Amino acid sequence: MRGIGEIALFTEDVATAADFYRRLLGADPLAEWPGGALFAAGTGKLLVHDRSAGLAEDPPNEDHFALSVQDLDGVCEELRQQGVAFLVEPRDYAWGRSAYLRDPDGRLVELVQP
Numbered sequence: 001m002r003g004i005g006e007i008a009l010f011t012e013d014v015a016t017a018a019d020f021y022r023r024l025l026g027a028d029p030l031a032e033w034p035g036g037a038l039f040a041a042g043t044g045k046l047l048v049h050d051r052s053a054g055l056a057e058d059p060p061n062e063d064h065f066a067l068s069v070q071d072l073d074g075v076c077e078e079l080r081q082q083g084v085a086f087l088v089e090p091r092d093y094a095w096g097r098s099a100y101l102r103d104p105d106g107r108l109v110e111l112v113q114p
Contacts, residue, residue: 002075004044005068005112010051010061017048059088059100064108072097072113 011017018037022028025046029037035050051061069075072090076099080086087108088100096114103109 002067002069002111004065005114006045006047006066006110007041008047008049008064008066008110010049010063012051014048014050021046021048059093059098059110060108062108064100064110066098066110066112069111069113072099072111075111 009017014035014037018029018032021037021039025039025041027040029039030045031038035052037048039046039048049061076086076090079101084101086099086101088098090097090099090111096112098110098112100108100110
């Protein structure tokens, strides 16, 4: 079973967005840092992140949701065999191992193995 692990929202004003979600969720962030805040949202997380330019090797800096998977490489291989193309192939990041693809309407989807 794959579940939503995170929803990532990128913004020009992290402080204002974080304050909005603090009030909406009725809770302080689990973590805050310059340029970001991470909230618990049920069994998943809500990440509010600065919309900076990012580096060329980074994933796209845009709103997306992340599905948690236990075996990222195995899931990606299954999806490749079904004709799914990846925008960013599986690789290691500070938050875990992730891959990125787009749904048929162009929305960014992250697959993450925490």
